[in-house]
Amino acid sequence: MGSYANGSTCANDDPPSVEEVKAFPLKTMPLHANGWLNDMKISSPTAIRVNIGNNGAFDPVYRAWTKKYPSALNAFEKIVAYGNGKKIVLFLDYDGTLSPIVDEPDNAVMSDQMREAVRNSALHLPTAIISGRSCDKVFDFVKLTELYYAGSHGMDIMGPVGKTGCVTDHRSTSYSNNTNKEMKIFQAASEFLPMIDEVFRLLVEKIQEIDGAKVENNKFCVSVHYRNVSEKDWPLVAWCTDDVLKAYPRLRLSHGRKVLEVRPVIDWNKGKAVEFLLDSLGLADSSNVLPIYIGDDRTDEDAFKVLREDKRGFGILVSSVPKESHALYSLVDPPEVMDFLKRLVKWKEQEASQITIK
Ligand SMILES: O=P(O)(O)OC[C@H]1O[C@H](O[C@H]2O[C@H](CO)[C@@H](O)[C@H](O)[C@H]2O)[C@H](O)[C@@H](O)[C@@H]1O
Numbered sequence: 636m637g638s639y640a641n642g643s644t645c646a647n648d649d650p651p652s653v654e655e656v657k658a659f660p661l662k663t664m665p666l667h668a669n670g671w672l673n674d675m676k677i678s679s680p681t682a683i684r685v686n687i688g689n690n691g692a693f694d695p696v697y698r699a700w701t702k703k704y705p706s707a708l709n710a711f712e713k714i715v716a717y718g719n720g721k722k723i724v725l726f727l728d729y730d731g732t733l734s735p736i737v738d739e740p741d742n743a744v745m746s747d748q749m750r751e752a753v754r755n756s757a758l759h760l761p762t763a764i765i766s767g768r769s770c771d772k773v774f775d776f777v778k779l780t781e782l783y784y785a786g787s788h789g790m791d792i793m794g795p796v797g798k799t800g801c802v803t804d805h806r807s808t809s810y811s812n813n814t815n816k817e818m819k820i821f822q823a824a825s826e827f828l829p830m831i832d833e834v835f836r837l838l839v840e841k842i843q844e845i846d847g848a849k850v851e852n853n854k855f856c857v858s859v860h861y862r863n864v865s866e867k868d869w870p871l872v873a874w875c876t877d878d879v880l881k882a883y884p885r886l887r888l889s890h891g892r893k894v895l896e897v898r899p900v901i902d903w904n905k906g907k908a909v910e911f912l913l914d915s916l917g918l919a920d921s922s923n924v925l926p927i928y929i930g931d932d933r934t935d936e937d938a939f940k941v942l943r944e945d946k947r948g949f950g951i952l953v954s955s956v957p958k959e960s961h962a963l964y965s966l967v968d969p970p971e972v973m974d975f976l977k978r979l980v981k982w983k984e985q986e987a988s989q990i991t992i993k
Pocket residue numbers: 728729730731735736737738739740741743765766767768851853858860862891892893894896932934
């Protein structure tokens with residue numbers, strides 16, 4: 636017997652019809668789906684676009700927030716001072732970090748200038764992209780072979796063959812890419828593939844009745860987008876997703892920017908992917924390595940946390956609205972991310988020329 640948001644219980648497991656849900660969305664919603672609705676509202680604040688100009692200089696609320704999360708551009712000298720004598724490793728999220736947030740997920744293209752900035756970073760520093768999208772999709776957007784990629788929130792990693800014990804893990808396979816470097820694919824959730832495909836199909840069927848909703852297959856995760864859904868229908872998105880997921884206890888839900896992320900219940904996330912890549916690259920020794928992770932989303936917090944807890948590196952949160960984070964620094968938006976990458980490259984080049992002169 637289930638319980639509903641209005642305190643009543645349902646006598647059998649038959650869910651209400653979509654018409655009933657449309658008529659009384661909150662009344663017919665199971666309690667946990669009602670909890671999701673709160674999270675949907677919290678994780679998708681209507682961007683009260685503050686007057687950010689000049690690093691928030693004009694907006695008192697944002698300015699106060701940057702006291703806790705200083706701008707990584709303003710604190711650049713301090714950041715590179717931490718990196719002095721250490722190898723900096725760069726981890727970048729994709730959506731909202733390298734590309735602007737747009738209404739249609741398939742249109743989230745990266746500008747050529749940003750691609751160039753990322754390519755230059757990768758030529759100077761080990762650089763990886765860690766995204767909620769599938770590896771293939773994020774590679775189609777980024778189109779750079781100089782990087783390492785982790786898709787599906789870190790559950791699908793294309794990286795170098797390194798020291799890690801996971802090389803012998805049954806979930807990893809080695810191959811040679813077109814640069815003839817030996818690479819490996821590590822898929823922490825490989826056994827979930829058929830289940831994710833099934834859930835994707837069920838969600839598409841269910842969600843198609845909701846105006847503006849979209850379901851995206853990200854290989855080891857499924858994204859249910861509600862950015863283009865009228866807020867009055869958000870309960871319906873939560874209810875439909877819950878109705879599918881209740882038959883899959885091995886899947887769970889996390890929240891992103893106007894998106895519900897369906898993913899396997901395994902102890903793996905973007906933070907684990909960062910640790911895995913550092914290990915694969917032979918850069919797990921925190922005494923001479925400084926990992927920096929730049930991201931904008933709730934799922935990036937797992938990576939910020941790993942770096943912060945071990946004091947081995949730090950996160951930079953990309954946000955134009957004040958929010959709590961495990962990151963140490965902030966940047967307003969993707970153009971500021973691009974400036975930061977360019978400055979890092981410049982600093983690296985200066986460092987290299989000084990070494991040559993000596
Ligand atoms: O980890 P990320 O690279 O940040 O990926 C997270 C999700 O990003 C995408 O959705 C978000 O960006 C879309 C395009 O700007 C936007 O329309 C959507 O509302 C955002 O949630 C992507 O489509 C998802 O699959 C990723 O999981």
